[in-house]
Each structure stands twice: as structure tokens, then as C-alpha cells.
Amino acid sequence: MSETRKTIENVPCTFCGCLCDDLIIEIEDGQIVKNTNGCAISKEKLLGCNENRLLQPLINGSPVSLDDAIQHVAEIIASSRRLLIYGLSSTENDAHREAYKIAELVRGVVDNTSSVCHGPTILGVQSSGEPNAMLAEVRNRSDLIIYWGSNPAAAHPRHIPRYIKKEGEYIKDPKEDREIWLVDIRRTTTARMVNKFIQINPASDLEVLLTLRALVRGHVLDVDEVGGLKIDQLKEMAEHMKSAKYGTLFFGLGLTQSRGSHRNIDAAIRLIQDLSAHTKWTMMPMRGHYNVAGANKTSTWMTGYPYAVDYARGYPRYQPGEYTAVDILANGEADALLNIASDPVAHFPIDAVEHIKKIPVINIDPKINMTSKLAEVNIPSAIAGIECDGAATRMDGLPIYLKKVIDPPEGILPDREILRMIYNSLMKVLKK
Amino acid sequence: MNDEIVLKNGRVFDPMNGINGEIKDICISNGKIVEKVSGSAKEIDLKGSTVMPGGVDMHTHILGSKVNMARMMCPETNRHSPYLATKNTRGGVGGITPNSYVTGYLYSIMGYTTVVEPALPPEKALSSWEEIEDIPGLDIGLLPLFGNSMITFRYIKEGDVNGLAAYIAWILKSVGGLGVKVVNPGGTYAWAYGGNIRELDTPVPQWDITPRQIMHGLAEAVELLGLPHQMHLHPNNLGKVGNVETTIAQLEALKSVKGHKKGRSVVHLTHMAFDCLGMVEDGKPEWKYLASAGEEFAKYFNKNKHFTTDLGQITFGPVMTMTGDGPFQFSLYQLTGGKAKWANLPVEVELPGGAGIVPFNFVPTSPAHSLQWATPLEFALNVDDIWRCVMTTDHPNGGPFMKYPLVIAWLMSKKLRGEWIEKAHKLVQERSHLSEIEREYTLEEIAITTRAAPAKILGIERTKGHLGIGADADITVYGFDSEKLNLAANPEKIIKHFSQAKYTFKGGVQVAKKGVVGKHLHARVFSIHPRLDDGLSIRSEKEIADMIGKWYCHSYENYTVPARYREHLEIPTEIDSTSISA
């Protein structure tokens, strides 16, 4: 073994909400050369961490010094009247803190990417509550698992192998003792990994959930079929769910982003709550970005609200549908955008993107993305969990400490440092 | 030195040092109370003011996933309570569950300087430290949960109290804890399969051990380690009519635990309001048979010195119930006919079944709520040793901490109690003795129940809860002259002054003045680090690593809260627990 080669164990993977913390990373000459235990996505992300990097700050496409870039950013923000700060779900918690501080200082709006993924889940929680799950509990106890509108085989590759098909303390033989169902509108790759695939008609989730709920409550329904499923099949499902010892519902964007949106989630929550009167049932959103759960959490303790926060009046106000990034852009309200660790130009609806094109954009990201191409200022940052440490939250709420395993490229700083510098120079500009 | 201050001519209530309303100067230097200061010290004239040690809240839920779940689930509870940012302070919301910044500010405004978060799921501690970074103006203690942990169960099952003590020591060090919290021992575990355990000797599913064994073993382990704070207990059978009986049975079961110091209590029974519900004669455990057991429990309390307690006083109005007692929370949700919101948060291995959160409203028109309100007051006004009885509301369960001034006023003023008995349901007069009680707490007694007693019970009385030489300069100045103002006759004045201290000093720094917070001070965290015998340490770490490897799905190496989140906040006290053998 050469002197410059080292191995770091128990490294958390900062890609998806599973935050698997068992990677073994080998480093040679300051570069990651091997990732053991990581899934294909994880390997690509870690081994490819140098690809597509931006190595110097840019103003209007021309390289500048970091100080000049920061100064320019401060001027943009200072002259804006309604700044939108957006992103955060793919960076660590300390960066969030600095972002809220800037939002408060200039009375801007701050939102995270949950507003375009599991925002409806939060709205569902706000009308009904939520009987949550935790991953090791599921592994240790759950005998019936349902994935609904979620395709973990593609989006969370180790979810099934690491947490579900592994033995747990009271599920000694997961093949025998645990049943897995998938409910979706199409046969995805996950279908191959489950015991039962239940195909429902597109946009019928709400009806199917409400029917199951009625059946669990013992109502007799005078219909033959709901959402493409025979009523007898639904009855059987309801009975099976009632007789499980410990059930878990994992749900994805197929449920939050399809017709019904937060109403689907509300119905799912009420179903799980009703089942709780019979046996144990829990549920968990399949959070995508590795720290989107953390973004909701930091926003909640620092501002009082999980996302869509407006400081225009000098204190936080919350209004999804109004202070959510897509809405504030599509309404033409925001007059500057500070984007951190996300790519709204690639993911937002067209009217929101059209407005982004009209306003100054500051983009902080380790890599070149669609948003960087439109940005007036680009500041490259270190990759959290690889090139700087920090904390993040697993999809089930577990906080995990992220490691720094290699140095960032020369002169590149963590998001939190960049944001602190912006805050400080903003203070100076505002004093003038 | 320019950080020296002398507080002159205030009327001082410092029960730990036997000072009861004397005019006295207090000297501050370097954040501490000292004998004297130099001539250049800043002088503040407190003539006509009342001076007490900073308030100590020994049981308040101000951080962690359950509080964040409550904030996220119920934005409506904060919407109408904006808190504006200023040049020196951050903005936020100040409803039932204020955001972190405002939590600190509101405590400072009331004159509180030390608080304890009593429900820390150990594996989630990293988040708590991140939150504490944003809770200004307070010294904070954390009590990790042990009563339903599979690791605890394993040691109990094997009868290995030394191993259990070593596990506690390891957790306290790994997460920065101050003591041991036990919630519904075994009962919340049973909730992992939809059940509960209400009786002392009912076996826990899958484990074949009982709440009696769990509680007793944990209390013994705490005393073996010599922790400054005794086991902090939320008993089984919470919120059930007539549960005063099972609570007394639980306390009886702990009598045989040997305290590590003579004369010291071995258990702290928390939020007695929820644990001591009475029942009319020949009644059944149903709400319509509820009666106050405040006086009955006070009799037991006066006779039995092996425990201390806090009130968990119920105040009328909207609250946010949140406990590690998942099955109790679910029953509360069912009590609303499933109309309320209900969240449940399991913690893998450490709190299977999980904690619950249900927003709730205590209304004076309800007979049950009225009697629940009367119970802790009836108790507090009948106890003969206030050093063992602490005023709390179990924030935000019985009411938000912002209602402490109202609770203090109820304790101090028969007149005010009379007015509220009028507002409450008439059953309060039939099924409680509250209206007959003449007693009114004195200012000295208030200083005991809100400062000196909690500091002593927490084992932090060297520097907290008093104003003697060497104490931290945590000082509250109230803007009334107790010689001139008849408080009992003017309860609205009690509420006014205790809601807004004239000055609050934290570590010698003036943080608040008449409702305005002028300084955003970083929090500090008190923790206990027991030093173990090497042999025990080695054995225990190996066992814990094995159990974490087997039961959790994150790694042993990533369990401990890293120094970078702690070292600038934590003030660890090392204690010698090396006498416990491997």
C-alpha cells in the first residue's frame, strides 16, 4: 500500500434520503478511488465527484476572484426588494442556518425543495398528523410493507436490500416473515422485488385509499371496482392490513405529485390512523434529496415553519402556494434569486423558469448545472459529505454526521462559509 | 475590571442561603457572584425591587423531533404570535411552541436562566445540539430516555445492573446528558405492537421483564453511578382516572432503592398533574368518575421522603401534548373522536412504539379538565416541604411556559383561585378541596419552588438556584416592592411582574430589561460524564457496539455527537464512578 492511500469506513452517502452510513471509501493521492457498499448511484456520485465541476467564481460567465463575486452578490441582494432564497436540500444543516439569516436580514423569502416534492405530505400532516416510522424499527418488526407511488429500485437503490430484505431482531427470515407490496400505476423495476404488485388506474390513488379506509372501518360498499381493482381484492387487502402485526407504508412522489396531491396524503394518513386502532401501522415519505428532511427540520426550529417562509414583515410568515418558490417566481414577485445546491431551471415549470430568466440569479453549487448557465453570479462550493463535514437528516428523522473525506479543489469553500461571507459583506453594503 | 457590577439596595429572596427579603447588595464579577468588587464596578440601584436567583425550569420540552413535529404539524398555533427581529436579536414566532430563538428570549423576559429538556432520544442527540446552537440566553440540561430501550431491557433481563450503569454512562458521555429519564417503562415498548402496560408486574412483550424491574434497575444504576440528579420518572398508566393508586404503587416499589447520598430522594416523579388523578368512591376508571387526588397525594408526599415531584400544572387554553408515552397520546387522540391531529414518532431500539403529539384544548366548561386543573394546585397547597415540589406546566403539555406567572399567581392568591373556581366547572367544588384552602405561597416559597428546589433536585445547586458567593450570576430583578405591594390581594400584579422581569442577568450579562431582550447570548449545556473502571468500560463498549451493530441500521462509530457541535457549548462535570466493578 502506498503512503498516500487510505481507507475511511462508515462514511455516509450524501445522495438519497437513505443516507446509508456504511460506505468504505478508499483514497489515493487525495482522490476517491473506491467506494465499497455504495449502490450504483453512490459509486457514480463519489467516484465522479470531480466531473463537471466549476473551479472558479464567474460573473456573467467571466472568471473573477471569490471576493469580487461575493461583493457583487451583496450588491445584487442589497438592491433587490424581494429576494428568493431556494434549494438547501442537498447541502448540510449549517449552510441552512446562514441562508435563513440572510433571508431575515433582507426580509426575503426562503424555501427549500420540499415545496416541489413532499410539500403535499406536509400539508397532509397539517390536517391530520402522522404516525411515523423509523427504519431500524421497520427492519426489526415490520411484517407487511407497502410501497405506494414509489420506485425505490431506481431512486433509493439500497432501501429494499438494506432495510427491508435484511433480517431484523423479530423478523428472522425476511423472505418468510415479511411481505412486500407495491401499489403503482405502472409496473416499475421495483415490481420485481416485491411479493405482490398491485396496479391501479392513473389518478385513482385517492379513491383507492378512501375505499380501503371505508373497508377497514367495516363499511359495505356497493361498487364492483375502484381504481381498476375488484372490490373483493380491495377487501382482501384491507383484511390483510388489519391482521398484520406491524405494517409500514412507504410513499413517494407518485402519491404526492399525482391528482389529489395533499388530499392523497391526508387519506393515507387517516387510513394508517384508523388501522392503528386495530394493530400497529406506521408510514414514511420516501424523501429524495439526502437532506430534504433536514431542510424541513432546520427551517422549522429556526423560523417556526418547515418551508415557504417570508420575512417581509420582519418576522417569519408561512404560506405554501404563495411563498413557495415556484409560485413566487411564476407570479413575477421575486426580483433576485439566491439558489443553493439545487437546479430550479432544470426542474421548475416553464412560467417559473421564464421569470428566472428575467432576474439576477446567484447560484452556489459544486457543479455546473442548468441554473448556472442562466446565473449572473456562479460561486462553486465544496461537496458536503465528501469535501466538507456537516449534519444531515435521514428520511426517517435520524440525524447523521457527514464526513469530510477529501479536500475540496483549491480555493473552494463549503456553502456555509460562502453564505457567511455574503452575510458579512451584505452588512457592510447595507450600512452605507 | 469592567464586567463588574454591583446590584444595590434590592430586596433579596435567596432561600438556599436563608435570605428572606433582606436588603442586600450583590456583587458580580466574571459572570459569578463574588464577595466584593472594585470601586470601578458598574452600580445599579434596585431600591424598591425584588431580587431572586434566575429561574430554573426542570422540565420543559423545548427541542427535539417531537417539538419540531408539533411546530410543523400546527403552524396555526404560531401564526398569530409574531416576534420581530431587532438589531441584536432574531425574529420568530411565540405561540405554544415558539421557534428556538424566541424560546430563549421568552424565558429571558420572564427571568428564567436554566432549563432542562427532559426527553432526549439518545440516537437523535446531534440534532438537539444543533438546535441548542439557536436557543439563546439559557443554560440547558438534557435527559436521555432509557425506560423502553432494548439495550436497557437486555441488562435488566440479565440482572446486570453494573452493565446497565455502564450503558447509562456511555450514553451520557456520547450525547452530553445530565441524567436519566424514564417514560412509561415497558409500556411504550408494548405500543410497538399497539399495546400498553398499566400495571407494575405485567410482562413486557418479547422480553419477559416488568415495569417494576425496569424502573428499579434503572434507579439502582443511577445511584450506583452517583448521578447528581435522581431518576426522572413519568410513570405507567398516565392520564387514567384513578391512576394515583398505580402511581403510589410505583413510588412504593422504588422505596428499596438505596440512595448514594444520605437523605437524598431516589426518584423524581414528573408532572404529577397527569399521574395523580383521583376517582370518586365506588367509581370506575372513566372520566365521569374523576375526582381530585391532590390532597390525598400530598398526604403520601408528606409522609414519604424518597421522592420529589413537579406539578405539570394544567392551565386552561390551547396546549400541545407531547410525551414519550405513545399509547397515552393515542388514547387522547381517540378521546377527541379521532378529530384531533395525531402524530407518532418511534425511535428505533430506544423508544419502539414511540412518542406521540396531539394538540389539545383544556376548557373550564369541561368537568374533567376543571378537575385536572384543580388537582396539582390542591396538591401544591397541601405539601409541607416545598423543597421537594417544583412548579412546572410540563411545557407545552399542561400549558406553555409563558403561563408560569399565572400559575405563580394561583399559588400566591386565594382571591385569584376563587375567581377561577367560579369560571371552572362546578364539580371542582364538589370533588376537590381547592376552594377551602386558605394557604397562599409566600415569595420565599415561590423562590424555592421556581429556583432553589429545582436546582437542588437537578444536582446543580453549587452554581444555580442561589445567590451565594461562587454561584453563577443568574439573577432576576422584579419591579415590585414586596413591602409595599400586597401581592395576594392584587394577583394581576403578580402576573404582570412575573411575566416581565425588570432585569434578567445571565452569567453576569444583562440579557433582558422590561420585556426587551438586548443580547443574544449563546446557550451552555451542563452534562455529567461518569468515569468508569477500565474493565467495565471495555466490556460495556464492546457489548454496546455489538447491540448497535445488530439492532440499529447506522453505525456505532457515527453514534456519538461529534465534538465540533459540543465543545463550545458543553460544560461537562466528571464524576467518579470507578467503584462499579466489571
Ligand code: SF4
Ligand atoms: S441508497 Fe441512497 S444513500 Fe444509500 S448508497 Fe444508494 S444513493 Fe447512497
Ligand SMILES: [Zn+2]
Ligand atoms: Zn414532559
